[in-house]
Amino acid sequence: MLAYAARRLVLAIFTLWTVTVLSFVIIQLPPGDFVDAYMAQLSATQSNVSEQHFESLRRQYALDRPMHEQYLKWMSGVFRGDFGTSMMWRKSVLDVIGDRLAMTMVLSLGAIVLTWAIALPIGIYSAVRQYSIGDYVFTFIGFIGLGVPSFLLALTLMYFGFTLFDSDIGGLFSPEYQLEPWSWGKVKDLLYHLPLPAIIIGLSGTAELIRVMRANLLDELRKPYVITARAAGMSERSLVLKYPVRVALNPFASTVGYLLPYILSGSVIVSVVLSLPTLGPLLLGSLIAQDMFLAGTIVMMLGALTVIGTFLSDLLLMWIDPRIRFGMVQ
Amino acid sequence: MQDDRQPILSVRNLKTSFFTDEGIVRAVDGASFDVHLGQTLGIVGESGCGKSVTALSILGIVPRPGRIVEGEILLRREPEDGQAHEIALTSLGDSSREMRSIRGAEIALVFQEPMTSLSPVHTIGNQIIGAARLHRNLTRREAGELAVELLSLVGIPRAEAAIDAYPFQLSGGLRQRALIALALSCEPRILIADEPTTALDVTTQAQILDLLRSLQEQNGMAIMLITHDMGVIAEMADQVVVMYLGRVVEEGPVETVFGESKHPYTQSLLRSIPSIHSTPKVQLPTITGTIPHPYNRPAGCPFHPRCPDVIPGVCDKHEPELHSVGDEHLVSCFLYHPVPETIS
Numbered sequence: 001m002l003a004y005a006a007r008r009l010v011l012a013i014f015t016l017w018t019v020t021v022l023s024f025v026i027i028q029l030p031p032g033d034f035v036d037a038y039m040a041q042l043s044a045t046q047s048n049v050s051e052q053h054f055e056s057l058r059r060q061y062a063l064d065r066p067m068h069e070q071y072l073k074w075m076s077g078v079f080r081g082d083f084g085t086s087m088m089w090r091k092s093v094l095d096v097i098g099d100r101l102a103m104t105m106v107l108s109l110g111a112i113v114l115t116w117a118i119a120l121p122i123g124i125y126s127a128v129r130q131y132s133i134g135d136y137v138f139t140f141i142g143f144i145g146l147g148v149p150s151f152l153l154a155l156t157l158m159y160f161g162f163t164l165f166d167s168d169i170g171g172l173f174s175p176e177y178q179l180e181p182w183s184w185g186k187v188k189d190l191l192y193h194l195p196l197p198a199i200i201i202g203l204s205g206t207a208e209l210i211r212v213m214r215a216n217l218l219d220e221l222r223k224p225y226v227i228t229a230r231a232a233g234m235s236e237r238s239l240v241l242k243y244p245v246r247v248a249l250n251p252f253a254s255t256v257g258y259l260l261p262y263i264l265s266g267s268v269i270v271s272v273v274l275s276l277p278t279l280g281p282l283l284l285g286s287l288i289a290q291d292m293f294l295a296g297t298i299v300m301m302l303g304a305l306t307v308i309g310t311f312l313s314d315l316l317l318m319w320i321d322p323r324i325r326f327g328m329v330q
Numbered sequence: 331m332q333d334d335r336q337p338i339l340s341v342r343n344l345k346t347s348f349f350t351d352e353g354i355v356r357a358v359d360g361a362s363f364d365v366h367l368g369q370t371l372g373i374v375g376e377s378g379c380g381k382s383v384t385a386l387s388i389l390g391i392v393p394r395p396g397r398i399v400e401g402e403i404l405l406r407r408e409p410e411d412g413q414a415h416e417i418a419l420t421s422l423g424d425s426s427r428e429m430r431s432i433r434g435a436e437i438a439l440v441f442q443e444p445m446t447s448l449s450p451v452h453t454i455g456n457q458i459i460g461a462a463r464l465h466r467n468l469t470r471r472e473a474g475e476l477a478v479e480l481l482s483l484v485g486i487p488r489a490e491a492a493i494d495a496y497p498f499q500l501s502g503g504l505r506q507r508a509l510i511a512l513a514l515s516c517e518p519r520i521l522i523a524d525e526p527t528t529a530l531d532v533t534t535q536a537q538i539l540d541l542l543r544s545l546q547e548q549n550g551m552a553i554m555l556i557t558h559d560m561g562v563i564a565e566m567a568d569q570v571v572v573m574y575l576g577r578v579v580e581e582g583p584v585e586t587v588f589g590e591s592k593h594p595y596t597q598s599l600l601r602s603i604p605s606i607h608s609t610p611k612v613q614l615p616t617i618t619g620t621i622p623h624p625y626n627r628p629a630g631c632p633f634h635p636r637c638p639d640v641i642p643g644v645c646d647k648h649e650p651e652l653h654s655v656g657d658e659h660l661v662s663c664f665l666y667h668p669v670p671e672t673i674s
Contacts, residue, residue: 224447230391231441232461232512233434236425242460243449250451322451322496 008314012307019303020078020296024071027292027299033063034087034290041289061087061293074293078300084293088286093297097279101301103172104278107267110194111202112259119206123213128240130218138210145207151269154200158274171275172197197274201267205259209252216251220244253317257309261302336406337364338552339388339437339520340416344401346380346387346576355624357383357396359576362652363569365520370546370553372567372584374560374599378621380576381556382442385522388554389433390424405432435465438518442525444506448497454481454508455493462515480511485541503534510541517549524556539566560603564588572596575621575632578652582659592661594639631664644669 035054042049058064062073074084083093126135171178172193177186220226221244229239268280275281279298286294318325346358358380365371373381386392388403403419422429441447448457458477462468468476474493481489484507497505506526513521523542527535539562546553555566563570563584570587572580572595580593591597601615608614619636622628628635634645641664648669650662 224441224443225449227386227391228439228441228447228509228512229449229461231389231433231439232515233430233432233464234460235430243452247449247451320451322453323498326496326499 004318005315008311012311015307016304019307020075020300021071023296023299023303024074024292025067027287027290027295028067030290032290033058034061034292035063037288037290038087057087061085074296083297086286086291086294088289088291088294093294096282096294097297097301100277100279100282103276104280106190107172107194107197107201107276107278108259110198111205111267114195114198115202115206115209118202119209120213123210124217124240124245126210126214127217127221128236130214135214142207142210145203146211148203150200150203150267151273153203154197154270154273157196157200172277197270197276200274201270212251213248216248217244220248223247250317250321253320254313256316257306257311257313259309261306261309338367338406339365339554340402340404340406341365341384341388342402342404344384344387344403345399346383346392346396347399348396350395353625355396356576356627357624358387360401361571361573361576361578362401363571363578363581365552365554366569367519367552368546368550369568370543370555370566372563372570373554373556373573374558374563374570375573376558376621378624379573381558381573382524383576384573385439385524385554385556388419388522389437389439390419390422390429391433392424405436431465434461434513434518435516436518437520437522438513438516440506440509440513440521440523440526442528444502444509444529447509448505448512450497453494453496454500458493458508458512458515461512465516476515477511480514481508483514483545484508484511485537486511502530503537506530506534506538507541510538510545514545518551520552520554521545522554522556525558526555527557527559527562535562542566560599572599575624575627577632578660578662579633580659580661580663581652582656586656586659590656590659592655592659592666593633593663594637594665595633598638631662639665641665 035057038057039049039054062070065073077084081094085091086093086096089096122138126138129135172190173186174189174193177189180186221240223244226239226244229243230236234242267276267278268284270276271278271280272284279301283295283298285291286298341364342362344358344361345356348355348357361380361384363371363373373384375381383392383396387398392398398420401420404416405419406416417432419429419432422432448454455474455477458480459470459473462473462476463470466473477493478489481492486492486504486507492500492504492508497508500508510526521542526542527538530538542553542555543566545551553566555562557563567584570581570584571578572587572593574595580587580591580596587596588600591600595617598615598617602617604614617636622632622635628646630644630646630648631637631650634640637645640646644664648664650664650667652660652662653667655661655666
């Protein structure tokens with residue numbers, strides 16, 4: 001068991017390293033660099049800046065060095081906790097990301113919790129009462145949830161929120177708290193604003209989860225151990241929850257790992273539409289501006305989240321499924 | 331009739347049908363038989379002739395879209411203050427509290443698939459303890475001790491360790507023993523064993539059958555043994571019920587049914603058992619044809635299309651009923667009783 005965990009850990013570190021290399025290379029693949037993008041932007045506004053200024057900028061960020069030197073320089077900084085400087089914001093990358101990372105985590109966790117809290121009971125209901133009216137209704141809603149792009153839903157809700165209730169549902173804070181330091185009032189304001197974006201972001205995931213839970217549970221409900229439990233005189237409710245649901249949950253443990261990065265990257269457009277202060281819009285902006293240290297750091301964090309999540313879900317799966325714990329798969 | 335000859339369980343004209351989109355499947359179509367304490371009733375027949383559905387009907391757990399449409403299942407309760415009484419299981423709701431208190435406690439089931447009949451992610455002990463505490467007022471510790479006791483009773487070595495084992499860590503035979511231990515956890519008076527040895531190799535089969543027999547000698551329970559294996563019936567059963575397409579075609583004491591079988595179906599089944607005296611490398615006699623699809627059950631006697639002794643104009647027109655042909659020996663076949671005048 002310990003050997004298994006250790007082996008996974010070594011693999012995780014190797015994967016993480018690969019992610020840093022790949023993200024660094026991919027960000028540099030488009031022609032030009034930050035200074036070119038910067039120049040284009042300046043000439044668009046017809047500002048007059050000398051050629052020397054650009055050259056000094058290139059030298060300052062070591063953009064004139066070969067790629068592997070830039071990578072080594074960046075990585076040596078990363079190990080010291082210095083993720084480089086955002087060229088676009090002219091601030092340290094960590095300062096730029098700062099609050100947004102926390103907001104993203106809060107929002108993602110909110111979306112995940114909502115997704116699970118809604119999807120699992122509905123999935124269980126749909127399976128136990130297969131082909132009932134309720135099942136059909138949830139199936140219908142579920143397919144709509146899968147089919148409607150979440151940004152469209154966000155736009156629609158914003159429109160109705162504005163016209164019917166005269167409230168602005170964008171953002172995570174009311175205007176008066178926007179620039180305030182943290183306080184209880186601000187936390188309450190956040191909790192008040194959080195559910196709607198979380199629902200919008202989690203909707204398609206919820207619909208998918210309902211389908212998966214329903215299918216898994218339907219498979220399990222037909223297994224003979226359910227008949228054994230039923231013949232033992234267990235009530236239907238407690239036997240369904242104790243045996244088949246428990247077995248049907250196993251596949252979910254293996255997908256927990258992908259949830260974090262998926263919700264983070266999948267919500268870029270929604271975050272732009274709802275002007276949420278999360279990492280998604282920041283990543284988009286940094287990629288357009290070819291701000292490679294900022295983009296590289298965010299992509300690296302996404303990679304790290306994926307790797308850590310997968311590692312955690314491996315451990316979780318090992319914990320809940322004895323067949324994996326004892327190294328056997330039926 | 332003496333009191334101890336009273337059956338503990340009587341099934342009367344049981345009809346269980348499945349209402350599917352394609353049509354109605356009459357899985358059990360008028361089965362009647364009695365189960366006695368301390369005795370083993372063997373129910374035999376080909377696959378798909380309604381044996382398992384009969385078992386599920388008795389327990390009130392027929393899966394949708396199936397349900398019992400007719401008939402009575404009477405359970406005889408222990409005499410309280412000298413007054414024995416019967417309770418009609420068919421009149422209780424399937425998920426009623428009373429029915430649940432009978433399921434597992436008075437009538438227990440050992441299901442046919444030892445590989446999948448236990449939850450793969452719970453320990454053996456957990457499942458036995460759970461079942462025991464459903465019907466008996468036990469603390470977790472007492473139930474745990476009971477589980478160890480039961481596991482050693484059914485012959486699982488190192489029972490203290492086995493309660494922490496998961497089903498996949500046990501062999502098929504041990505798993506079947508664990509299932510039997512689970513079924514015994516509430517000291518049922520009737521044990522329904524549905525093909526308990528089908529998935530096991532021959533040596534293990536014999537061991538499981540021995541186990542069932544010795545358990546019956548110890549606690550005097552009634553066993554209802556469902557199987558397609560005539561050999562198992564010959565070895566285990568006191569009474570035999572032969573089923574074909576959801577109907578009882580012959581029933582009687584095991585010696586009678588084997589020695590003086592009357593129904594052509596029973597005779598064919600018996601002929602298809604390999605004998606130690608038969609010539610080697612000669613094909614065994616088989617029953618021609620296959621079981622008809624349940625949606626188009628033949629008119630008249632359901633066996634007539636495959637019957638070697640079919641009487642044209644009678645068997646394909648009229649349905650035979652069970653008639654006595656000897657001491658406790660019943661057969662439903664027109665060879666042994668005339669076509670009723672009223673319909674002929």
